[in-house]
Amino acid sequence: MINIQLQVKVPWGKLEIDEIRSYAEGTTVEKILADLGIEVKDEGNFLVAVNGKIEYKDYIFKDGDRISILPALIGG
Numbered sequence: 692m693i694n695i696q697l698q699v700k701v702p703w704g705k706l707e708i709d710e711i712r713s714y715a716e717g718t719t720v721e722k723i724l725a726d727l728g729i730e731v732k733d734e735g736n737f738l739v740a741v742n743g744k745i746e747y748k749d750y751i752f753k754d755g756d757r758i759s760i761l762p763a764l765i766g767g
Contacts, residue, residue, distance in 0.1 A: 693754040701729065701737065701762060721748035723758065732752065737762050747750070 692713045699708040706727065714723070718738050723729075729737065739746055740759040752758070 693752060693756075694717070695723070695752055695755075696757040697723070697760075698757065699727065699760045700758060712720070718752050720746055720750045720752075720758070721746065724760070727760075729760065731765075 692700055693716055694711050694713055695718075696711050697708050699706055700709075706729075708727075720741070738761050739748070739750075740761070741752070741756055743757075743759075748751075
């Protein structure tokens with residue numbers, strides 16, 4: 692098991708998390724998003740940063756990683 696610091700603020704789903712959770716080794720961004728009920732869209736409806744760096748859904752977490760999930764800004 693690995694421990695990951697989750698920092699999530701998703702206003703459209705009214706989801707806000709700031710806690711440490713344990714996951715199995717080999718856990719990806721996509722798996723955590725699915726566990727949180729966040730739908731992965733190809734057009735980028737949110738940003739995922741791991742340890743301050745933007746990562747893709749296939750990133751595999753390491754113990755102690757910090758994930759931040761934020762809504763992408765849309766302008767017009």
